[in-house]
Amino acid sequence: MNPELLGRAFPPTASYLVGREKVREFARAVLADAPQHFDPAAAQALGYRDVVAPPTFAMVVQDLTMQQLLAIEDSGIALERTVHAEQRFRYSRPIVAGDELTAQLSITGIRAFGAGAMVTSEAEITDAEGAHVVTATSVLLVGGEVS
């Protein structure tokens, strides 16, 4: 695990346009039944422009930052030796179909754990106006080098 990742500046991800059918597809996949995820009229009755994404949909956008992290040659992180230990989301508002979102990665913590490291990775997700939507935080248990 490369300790210099802490505090490294990453570029924002390319924007992700949230589609209505993608929200419905994701909602079915997490066995959701709330009409606000499927029916635009139900979402509009709550004051939203279009269908509301399930709370953990933010992971789909956060994943773009995980791809950035895994693409770094000297990161010391290999997917097959990585365990997802913890996940958190902090919301300013729900993600809604039609949102154009970008995510900004930062590594906020690295601490030694056995032969490996516990890495805290944070993705700040903002909308097209630059307003905060959700911050997604993952704690990854990254295994040591395989000899």
Next chain:
Amino acid sequence: MTSAPLELGAVVAERTVHLTRESLVRYAGASGDFNAIHYRDDVAERVGLPGVLAHGMLTMGLAVETIVDALGDAGRILEYGVRFTRPVVVDAEDGADLVVSAKVGAVDDDTARIDLTVTFGDTTVLGKAQVRVRRQA
């Protein structure tokens, strides 16, 4: 749609969900997480797992969806966090049954903490699964 009062100790919602291998493939496609341990027995075995596992994020996602209809508006959710403590092995024939229960664990003037318990057989598979929500819609 109901408006749960969110008093301390109140059960907000409960449900049992049945996961099959199809559920895992569906979640893989919807989320983009195509790690093969979630659909291939040979790969799961090779890396030393007890079997094909449900995605932790699927368990996290279906757990919180248990309360969205009761809350009435997903926008009441301010924070949600879990620790992935135990795997959910999804048998090719029998699948896996998860029991989700959501109970108010703490309240203050404006917010409530809803504790989610997800049980698979005799084990609890998420640790500190907590949702902080606005008490009023």
